[in-house]
Amino acid sequence: MAAARLPAFLVLQPRARTLRAFSTSVSPATRSPRPSPSTTERTSKYGRPLRRKALPPRTEKMAVDQDWPSVYPVAAPFKPSVVPLPVRMGYPVKRGVPMAKEGNLELLKIPNFLHLTPVAIKKHCEALKDFCTEWPAALDSDEKCRKHFPIEIDTTGYVSAGPSIRNPKARVVTLRVELSSLNLDDHAKKKLIKLVGDRYCKSTDVLTIKTDRCPLKRQNYDYAMYLLTVLYHESWKTEEWEKKKTEADMEEYVWKDSSSEKNILETLLQIKAAEKNLELSKEELLGTEAVEEYRKSVVSLKNEGDNENTLSQYKESVKRLLNLT
Amino acid sequence: MLKGMTRLISRVHKAKHGEQHEGQHYNISFQDLKTVFSHGLPPRFVMQVKTFNEACLMVRRPALELLHYLKNTNFAHPAVRYVFYGEKGTGKTLSLCHSIHFCAKQDWLILHIPDAHLWVKNCRDLLQSTYNKQRFDQPLEASTWLKNFKTANEHFLSQIKVQEKYVWNKRESTEKGSPLGEVVEQGIMRVRNATDAVGIVLKELKRQSSLGIFRLLVAVDGVNALWGRTTLKREDKSPIAPEELAFIYNLRKMVKNDWQGGAIVLTVSQTGSLFKPRKAYLPQELLGKEGFDALDPFIPILVSNYNPKEFESCIHYYLENNWLQHEKAHTEEGKKELLFLSNRNPGQLERLCAYL
DSSP states (O other), rough: HHHHHHHHHHHHHHHHHHHHHHHHHHHHHHHHHHHHHHSSOOTTTTOOOOOOOOOOOOOGGGTTTTTHHHHHHHHOOOOTTTOOOOOSSSOOOOOOOOOSSSOOOHHHHHHHOTTOOOHHHHHHHHEEEEEGOOOOEEEEEEHHHHHHHOOEEOOOOOOOOOOOOOOOGGOOEEEEEEEESSSSOOOOOHHHHHHHGGETTTTTTEEEEEOOOOSSHHHHHHHHHHHHHHHHHHHOOOOOOGOOOOHHHHHHHOOOTTTHHHHHHHHHHHHHHTTTTTTHHHHHHHHSSHHHHHHHHHHHHHHHHHOHHHHHHHHHHHHHHHTTT | OOOHHHHHSSOGGGOOOGGGTTOOOOEEEHHHHTTTTTTTTTTHHHHHHHHHHHHHEEEEEHHHHHHHHHHHHOOSOEEEEEEEOOSSHHHHHHHHHHHHHHHHHHHHHEEEEEEEGGGGGGOOOOOOOOOOOOOEHHHHHHHHHHHHHHHHTTTHHHOOOOOOOOOOOOOOEHHHHHHHHHHHHHHHHHHGGHHHHHHHHHHHHHHTTTTTTSSSSEEEGGGGGHHHHHHHHOTTTTTTTTTBBBBHHHHHHTTSSOOEEEEEEEESSTOOSSSTTTTSSSSSHHHHHHHHHHHOOEEEEEEOOOHHHHHHHHHHHHTTTTOSSTTTTSSSHHHHHHHHHHOOHHHHHHHHHHOO
């Protein structure tokens, strides 16, 4: 086979040579009828046209009061020749400055909002106004809105160009309501807070229910409203087992029937016994002003924790109770 | 620096410490050191006493407040509890020692537990209690404590008589009416029964101080150990709760205010405490819910850093004893530097001056 190949290779070569010879023989004939090159184009002896000189960037031709939204009508990557700002970005070398915008990859990587300047947004709003209805004139303050519409529903819609218009993220529904606008008594409010757990924020008194377990937004909204209704009704009911609530379950300190009350009672009884002063009964002892003050100071100490104020209050009340100067 | 400015030689008239003496040092005689303070003082203070060859305590407001209350106690009423609290190094233990010294001079019986934290950690040998199978004994700690208690209250031990018969084992028993010293001796000699001896001592003292024979001062340092957690474990590595230790159980009964004829002075401290954060110093944080409920009602007394007068006095004291050798120590800038570095905290100041 190799022997058979060799002559083919040898045969090819001279054929190529003959072709080349043919072309060289042909080319001088073809070259002469070519028209002369235009004056603007620079030709070199090698016949390859060079690329033209870079034009000055568009930024130099921009007016100061131009219409910017037409330069960047949509989200587009950062084009240094179009943005007239002398922006620099990058970590500088020693004794240097950050890199300029021309050919700067860092500026290309980050998202830019050049298409959303305030002027552009104003234009968007003007265009959207045709599709909007009037805001009701009676609802001119936040309190009125909260009073008449205590439940706030948050939903998000997503628009994108793609094979399908559906977006699974659009089914999330968030329901926010302030507990002060619900009709709850003390027991109901504590039970509701225990039932919802983390979903209640103590500082703003807002219950947030976020649902996304159903496939459609409408279904999630119904489910959220159902949850709210059920929570409300259940927290008003009192079950049998709620009577077994222990001191550890209490949200705040209750002085009645606590060990503090027992201690102070025993102490006072002993003091009275020592002074042979057994006329006062338990209820009267507990009703005296000194004990009232003591009760307040203990409750504040337990609920608020230790600080200078509560501790000094407690000290004063104990001193008064035990008749120390 | 005149000696009179910072010193106050008043060995006998401890009772006359008043507000005008605030900031001045007073001397404790060596005799008292050996008896009353055989086991009470903080270790750094003991080193200072050895160096200066004298024991001087500064008279400060928290201690003065407590002394005022103690002077006006009504011994017919139940014992009042006073709790010293404050940040680390502010002088709680020394204020406690000041009040102990005062009461010792007034001839009270001193029941001083130097550091309750020592009883809930690092205990080598735990025996099952002979009295109650559920609880545990700590023979070593109990016997050391009994020895110190004996030296502190020697003269009382012969006066107080036990009111019950106690049987130790088949051969030994203490009859009714014998002096308390015998119980203490029994505990020191028979280390196995030491914790029970301590329990008996506590019970008898509590019962008899209500009768008015003597006045009892219960002083516990680090009382938050009684209601915290322990690091002791049984053989099967399960943790032991504090109430399962016989000593802690008896001590809890002691700090309850159901007896008359004395006072209870306590400190809560984070140093040496178990499982408590370093910055905790407020009573509720350190005592926890259980401890607070048990001690309620009590009088909390805050011990804070030195005020400027006390700070000056402390520096003068160190200068007089030639403790500050740095040449800039007595200048104004030196004092300002020390003030800034220590933030007027007594413990911190003492540590800083050790380097100068």
